[in-house]
Amino acid sequence: MDTILSVKGVGKTYASGHTALDAVDLDIGRGEIFALLGPNGAGKTTLISIICGIVTPSSGSITVAGFDAQREYKQARRRIGLVPQELSVDMFETVLATCRFSRRLFGRAGHDALIEQVLRDLSLWDKRDAKIMELSGGMKRRVLIAKALVHEPDVLFLDEPTAGVDVELRRDMWRLIHRLRENGTTIILTTHYIEEAEEMADRVGVIAKGRLLLVEEKGELMKRLGKRELDVALAEPLSAVPPGLDGVTLANDGRTLRYVFRPEDEGAGIPALLRRLEAAGIAFTDLETHKSSLEDIFVGLVHDGVHEREQAA
C-alpha cells in the first residue's frame, strides 16, 4: 500500500479527564475511500481534529504524505482538505472570494481556472458572486467542500458530509466523492449512515468509545461477518422446531421457518436445509432469502466490542 496517512498509537485524554481516543493505529493508502463508522461520541471528530492539527494528541504520532503532523505542521496541513460538520465561513463573503482566500491561506499562488473547475463540479459556478448567507443550506455545504478542495489537497476529510441533507444532495455528494477519487484524491469520511459507507467505501473502520475495533476491506467484512437469512413459508404451521434443524427458529405464528447461517460454514446453506426439511417431511410453499447489511454487522460489532471492553474493565 502506498501510505498517504499514518496514525500510530494516537490517544487523547481531554482536560476533563475523558479519554476520547485510546491508542489508535491506522494507515490509509493513497487514492482510497475510507469510511470511519461509529456512534455519537465514538471519537471520530477528535481523530480528524488531531490529524488536522486542531487538537493536540496526548500520545502517538501522525504523518501525512511523509510529514509529521506536529513537527511539520504546515507541510502536513497543506496536504489536507477538511470539510467540517459546522459551517466555518464568512457569511458576508462571496463564494468566489471565499475560495480564493482559502487557497491563499495555504500559501498557494492564485489559480482561478482551478477554482472555476471546482465550483463547476459542485454546481456552484452560477452562484460564484452570491454571498454565502444568500445560499440554501445544501449550497452552503457545497461551499465548504469547494473551500476544502481549492488548495489541491491529497487527502480530503469529510466529517459527516451528508448529515441532515436531502436525498438528492446526498446522491450528488456521493457522485462528487467518486469523481474526486478518480482524480486521485484520498477520501476519509466519517458517517453515521451505514448506507453511505456501504455505497462508497473501499475500506471501513469501526470506532466505538475511542477504540478502533476493526479496519477491513468492505467486501471482506461483508463476506466474513455477513449472514444470510432464509424464510421458508410452510404449507402447514408448526408448533415447535422439529429436532435436528440447527439455526432454525419459528416466526409468523409458526407459519415461517427462519434459518440464519453463514454461507462459508460447513454443512450450512440452503440445499442442506432443504434436504433436512424433506427428510423431516415438512412441506413448504415459498422461499425468501435476505443478506445482512453492513448495518447489521456494525450494530453487532459495536455492541460486542463495547461489551467485551466493559467485561475486561
Ligand SMILES: Nc1ncnc2c1ncn2[C@@H]1O[C@H](COP(=O)(O)OP(=O)(O)OP(=O)(O)O)[C@@H](O)[C@H]1O
Ligand atoms: N473539547 C472537549 N473536551 C472534553 N471532552 C470532549 C471534547 N471534545 C469531545 N469530547 C468528548 O470526547 C468524546 C468523543 O467526541 P467526538 O466529538 O470525537 O465524537 P464523534 O465520534 O465525532 O461523535 P459525533 O458522531 O457525535 O460527532 C465524546 O465523549 C465527547 O464528549
